[in-house]
Amino acid sequence: xxxxxxxxxxxxxxxxxxxxxxxxSDYTGKYKFPDGSPVSEIGVVVENGILxxxxxxxxxxxxxxxxxxxxxxxxxxGTATFKRAEDGKVKMMRxxxxxxxxxxxxxxxxxFLQFHDELKDYNICYFFRQ
Numbered sequence: 001x002x003x004x005x006x007x008x009x010x011x012x013x014x015x016x017x018x019x020x021x022x023x024x025s026d027y028t029g030k031y032k033f034p035d036g037s038p039v040s041e042i043g044v045v046v047e048n049g050i051l052x053x054x055x056x057x058x059x060x061x062x063x064x065x066x067x068x069x070x071x072x073x074x075x076x077x078g079t080a081t082f083k084r085a086e087d088g089k090v091k092m093m094r095x096x097x098x099x100x101x102x103x104x105x106x107x108x109x110x111x112f113l114q115f116h117d118e119l120k121d122y123n124i125c126y127f128f129r130q
Contacts, residue, residue, distance in 0.1 A: 024051045027062075027071075027082055031093040031104035038100055042093065053080065073097060 024046045031042045039055040044062070046052070051062040051071065060075035069082040069090075078097030085091040094103045 024049070026090050027051060027093075029090075030107045032107050033095075033102050033104040037102045037104075042095070042104060044093070 028044050028046055028051075031044065033040055033042070039057055042053050042055045044051065044053050051064075053060050053062050053073065058075065060073055062071035062080050063074050065072055065079075069084065071080045071082075072078075073080050073095070076097045078095065078100075081094040081096070082090045083092040083094065091106050092103055093106070094101070
């Protein structure tokens with residue numbers, strides 16, 4: 001009986017872990033910001049279950065808050081708020097850090113892969129495994 005209970009707990013734990021990773025994948029992609037913004041692009045990836053933002057200014061964990069679609073920008077003490085379209089898909093990212101308040105639109109997957117390759121070329125933190 002103990003072995004059965006232990007096996008059930010392992011299965012449930014793995015399902016919960018996978019569900020959390022899947023929900024974080026909603027936010028992944030490349031976000032393009034208007035000209036004149038401190039950064040023109042931010043890439044968002046999930047690495048080892050942690051949502052991470054990367055740009056030319058550096059990389060940071062995006063930590064969940066109590067509010068849906070709102071994350072703490074750990075390294076910079078700000079917030080990232082994701083906005084969804086009517087179909088429920090993430091379409092925008094609002095970044096608020098100190099006096100910076102900017103909104104970027106999510107780009108398609110092909111553009112994100114190109115951005116990812118650019119990060120690799122510049123030796124900025126590289127999160128994808130090949």
